[in-house]
Amino acid sequence: MLEACDITLGYRRGESVLRGISLQLAAGEWLGLSGASGAGKSTLGQVLAGHLAPRRGSLRLDGAALPRRGLHPVQWLPQVPELAVNPRWRIDRVLNEAWSPSAAQxxxxxxxxxxxxRYPHELSGGELQRVVVLRGLAPGVRYLIADEISSMLDAITQAALWQALREEAEARNLGVLVIGHDAALLQRLCQRRVRLERGQLLASS
Structure with missing residues (x-):
């Protein structure tokens, strides 16, 4: 179980981006997270993946603190894959940064x-996104934060990416937090949905 308890975070003095967020994500569960632009969805995702430290609150994995070193068991998959790779590396090096996926994978x-x-700029956004997603599935990863990973893809590429990710997640019992604006997609993928509004988490219908 991945648990966020009373997470509060703000970039400047004044109103917090996240205010007292508590969230649970079980192994094997797909949870949808929606909200308006600027509501703090990506910020929460980066907190869960250890990219940002909250001002207050804690993160726990099966009741213990998340590790501070080594491969993080929660991986954030960003909307813009170009921001997640070294542009000077060939794709083989990018893909093998954390592990070595098989040819079948x-x-x-x-x-x-x-x-x-090839280099990242020699792939389309959809092609590079597939590389980034597969790189995030290294052994030892238990939860994924899929931050609008298909919002810029055409329908066929989007469907193929989600199908591949679902197969891999089900085989390894990974928990997945799906961040997005597409209500139909979240309903189709996720067993449960929540919404961020004004820095607070609300249940979604």
Whole structure:
């Protein structure tokens, strides 16, 4: 179980971006998180993945504090994959940064062998997103924060990406927090949904 308890965070003095957020995500669960632009969805995702430290509150994994070193068991998958890779690295090095996916795993995500010798700018956004998602599935990862990872993709690429991710998540019993604006997508993917409004978390219908 991944638990966020009373998470509060603000970038400047004054009103907090997140105010007293408490959230639970079980292993194998798909939880949808929606909210208006600027509501703090990505901020919460980065807190859960250890990219941002909250002003107040705590994160726990199966009742224990999350590790501060080594591969983080919660991985944040960003909306813009170009921001998550080193532009000077070839795709083979990017993909193998945390682990070495097999050829079968690469094929599941539609990653062609010819891509491995290219640089990030030589792939489309959808192609690079598949690389970033597969890189985030390293052994030891138990939860994924999928932050609008398909919002910029066409319908066919979007469906293929979610199908590959679901297969991998189900095989490994990964918990997935799906952040997005598409209510139909969240309803289709997730067993449960919540919404961020004015820095607070509300149940969603």
């Amino acid at each position: 690469r094929r599941r995500f539609g990653i062609g062998d010819a891509w491995l010798e």
